[in-house]
Amino acid sequence: MYRICFLILLLLCFSCHLYATNGMFPIFMGAQGAGRAGVDIGIASDPTCLNTNPAGIGFIHGKTTEFSTGFFLPTITFSNSYNNADSDFEPVPMATFAMVLDSPSQTWEGISDPFVYLFGGEPIHTDYVYFSGGQPFPVNQHSGNTGQGVLETKKSQSGKNLSLVLQGRSAKVSEIRVYGHIPFQKSTQKPFFSCKKHPLVPQEAKVRAIQAHFQWRLTQECPLAQVALSVEGQQEILNLKALPGSWQEGYIALAWEKDTIPANIHLFSLTENAPVEIKNIEIKSGYRIQEKYYWQTLSPLSKDTVISKESFQLLFSDTKEYELKGDKNLLSIPLPLSPAEKIQNISIHYSYTLDAQDSSRNLEVSLVSQEKKIKSEKHLLSYREPSQKNTPICQRRADQETTSVDRSPGWKWGIGVFPQAGARYSMEVVDQELFPEGVENRTDLIFASFVPGIAYRFNERFSIGLALNINFMTMELDGLVSQESTILKGKPIEGTDVTFGDYLIGVVGENTVRGEIDTNYLIGFGIGSRIGFLWKVTDRFQIGAMYCPPGWMMDAKGTANLDFNRHFEQIGVANIAKIVLPNKGQSGFSGKYDVEVEFDMPQRLGFGFSWLFLDDFLFAMDFQWINYSETQFELKAKMKNGSNVDLNALAGSANVNPSFKIGWKDQYVVSFAFVWQATPHWTWRTGYNYGNNPIPKKYLNPQLAAITEHHVTLGTSYLVSRYLSLNAAIEVSLPSKMSSGSENLVHQAYANSKLEIFNIGAILGVSLRF
Numbered sequence: 001m002y003r004i005c006f007l008i009l010l011l012l013c014f015s016c017h018l019y020a021t022n023g024m025f026p027i028f029m030g031a032q033g034a035g036r037a038g039v040d041i042g043i044a045s046d047p048t049c050l051n052t053n054p055a056g057i058g059f060i061h062g063k064t065t066e067f068s069t070g071f072f073l074p075t076i077t078f079s080n081s082y083n084n085a086d087s088d089f090e091p092v093p094m095a096t097f098a099m100v101l102d103s104p105s106q107t108w109e110g111i112s113d114p115f116v117y118l119f120g121g122e123p124i125h126t127d128y129v130y131f132s133g134g135q136p137f138p139v140n141q142h143s144g145n146t147g148q149g150v151l152e153t154k155k156s157q158s159g160k161n162l163s164l165v166l167q168g169r170s171a172k173v174s175e176i177r178v179y180g181h182i183p184f185q186k187s188t189q190k191p192f193f194s195c196k197k198h199p200l201v202p203q204e205a206k207v208r209a210i211q212a213h214f215q216w217r218l219t220q221e222c223p224l225a226q227v228a229l230s231v232e233g234q235q236e237i238l239n240l241k242a243l244p245g246s247w248q249e250g251y252i253a254l255a256w257e258k259d260t261i262p263a264n265i266h267l268f269s270l271t272e273n274a275p276v277e278i279k280n281i282e283i284k285s286g287y288r289i290q291e292k293y294y295w296q297t298l299s300p301l302s303k304d305t306v307i308s309k310e311s312f313q314l315l316f317s318d319t320k321e322y323e324l325k326g327d328k329n330l331l332s333i334p335l336p337l338s339p340a341e342k343i344q345n346i347s348i349h350y351s352y353t354l355d356a357q358d359s360s361r362n363l364e365v366s367l368v369s370q371e372k373k374i375k376s377e378k379h380l381l382s383y384r385e386p387s388q389k390n391t392p393i394c395q396r397r398a399d400q401e402t403t404s405v406d407r408s409p410g411w412k413w414g415i416g417v418f419p420q421a422g423a424r425y426s427m428e429v430v431d432q433e434l435f436p437e438g439v440e441n442r443t444d445l446i447f448a449s450f451v452p453g454i455a456y457r458f459n460e461r462f463s464i465g466l467a468l469n470i471n472f473m474t475m476e477l478d479g480l481v482s483q484e485s486t487i488l489k490g491k492p493i494e495g496t497d498v499t500f501g502d503y504l505i506g507v508v509g510e511n512t513v514r515g516e517i518d519t520n521y522l523i524g525f526g527i528g529s530r531i532g533f534l535w536k537v538t539d540r541f542q543i544g545a546m547y548c549p550p551g552w553m554m555d556a557k558g559t560a561n562l563d564f565n566r567h568f569e570q571i572g573v574a575n576i577a578k579i580v581l582p583n584k585g586q587s588g589f590s591g592k593y594d595v596e597v598e599f600d601m602p603q604r605l606g607f608g609f610s611w612l613f614l615d616d617f618l619f620a621m622d623f624q625w626i627n628y629s630e631t632q633f634e635l636k637a638k639m640k641n642g643s644n645v646d647l648n649a650l651a652g653s654a655n656v657n658p659s660f661k662i663g664w665k666d667q668y669v670v671s672f673a674f675v676w677q678a679t680p681h682w683t684w685r686t687g688y689n690y691g692n693n694p695i696p697k698k699y700l701n702p703q704l705a706a707i708t709e710h711h712v713t714l715g716t717s718y719l720v721s722r723y724l725s726l727n728a729a730i731e732v733s734l735p736s737k738m739s740s741g742s743e744n745l746v747h748q749a750y751a752n753s754k755l756e757i758f759n760i761g762a763i764l765g766v767s768l769r770f
Helices: 002-012 031-035 047-051 054-059 104-118 500-508 565-571 573-580 645-651
Strands: 064-080 083-086 092-101 129-132 146-154 162-169 171-181 191-197 206-218 225-231 234-240 248-255 263-269 276-289 292-297 312-318 322-324 329-334 345-354 362-369 372-380 393-397 410-431 435-457 462-484 512-536 541-548 556-563 590-597 604-614 617-626 634-640 659-661 667-677 682-691 710-719 724-739 754-769
Touching (some): 031 064, 031 682, 054 410, 054 435, 064 104, 104 410, 162 171, 162 322, 171 362, 206 225, 225 276, 322 329, 345 362, 590 645
Parallel strands (some): 129 393
Antiparallel strands (some): 064 754, 146 345, 171 312, 171 322, 206 276, 435 462, 590 634, 604 617, 617 667
């Protein structure tokens, strides 16, 4: 089911609008960052840090891919004495994609791995140990070129003449053990716990102990009662002596000195008819990785499983090593079992080794009876060999990763697709003087980037990173338009210096010309960059910083229609046209232009920190400065090849260079977040983001409603397996209001107006680790 959900998310990731923004920039990049209200500069938790602080990818293990997608529901209201306009209901989609790799040669793997996993395959994965909240999460397959395998079957299905058939290339099999499980109908021994198969452990792990914690009591007086912890016939015994009725703490530990993973772990009573009750049983397996020890809780077969100390028996053991070399190798190993034994189930345990130097290495182990295959297990090339001797360890709590002193320096590479800016909404706006019926004000902006990046981790604590933004933009701005009258540079009387603009200002008293504009998706491209560092000062505290220089964009190109008919009729330009204009105003005062608009990205500077102040609680904070005043003060345009000769005569040319006033000021953003590692599987996040409104009152404009200041978020992640996490978040942009005074430099119809905005969004995502 979760694979189907992943497919749906993948298909939705091809949309790039957004709305939860600081000015025009999104407050977050992915579902995990959304839960933290965009706090990312001092955290390296997922590949989307490529577009916040690229140094973070230097600490990410293996190949990691992140998809996030969501929808926002903005509500915008523009009001004044003759307007009370609400934006149309229009869900705004957004999506991000990012992946981190150990080398550029893995790019195709990074792209194909999600699809291989989606359709049930086993992707090639990098060999590292993954811990979440102190619990290990091994890969689905045996994670190394050495490991243990288990085949289990019922005796009734196994038939006679059993054999173990090995088939493959460049593989060895040894330590073959066969266990029989024999029922005892009249057993009076009390079973408490049974586990036939040990769960997978990480690569290079060595099981060294099995321990049992429980509570016990005697229901009546008993001279001696005994409870045993048994592992493959090896036992440790606890003598129970106490007065009846009171609960006591019980503990048994068994040392495991073999290199194989244990099987058949049981806790039971040794004493016949013992008046013993046991509850709150917890059986743990302790294993060592390098010089550290970890514990894993084992799960019983079933609460109703009946066992005794003789419910299993080692039937056959073969310490010989069997080797498969060339192609089409096949070996058959007879398994001599005594027919007199009343065997119910059979389990075969073995160790295997694959030759790391042979890229075609593979092994299939099958249990065969009378040439019929009963059970089989395949061991294939399933991961990329580590370059270092020791296996890396990724140990995470609450989005913070503990440093690994054995992790060597190295490069990391990343690729992503991110929205950089965007909005989509429409509303009917009334200009009481010229358009009393209303004009559609439409804003549709998509600004997305393809982002390759690189980071170098100098040691286990410090990384620097660099990312390149290859930008793509589409923009549509429709609605009311206003330009200063001086834009009309045509001369009604040749040989004089008086322009049409001078006439409107000096004689008519009109300082602006007003009308309606309709653009047809302007398209632009450009490049930008980002540099950052991340320093893990201690295992619990880390700081980071990033800087984005101003981005370069080629002018966004497209076409636009301008219509000044109503205003020119009102102020008498139409009468002048009949005398001095080439076409005498017969085609009106509207025309089509080829348009080029300058749209540059501002520079940004930010720094942040994160602090794991308790084992399962993290606090993080970011600060950012966005230099809008240098790049978003006005939009400069070039309008060429005007189609209306009368408009061209008024402007003095078929080419004009209008500017659209925006007037943004610098923005300062502060955000903070709390992360709680509730369990090894569940992580919860919440955050708050504040950025001052960058738009001054006299530049209020319903086409650019980026006035939101306060954002609150809540998110969670569920770790499904070593491979997969599911992420979700909701974002609420708290209601923001802005009022314009009697002077508005964008359009006089926006004077004495009020703009309100409220937004809510939901984001879903998947994280894949291979």
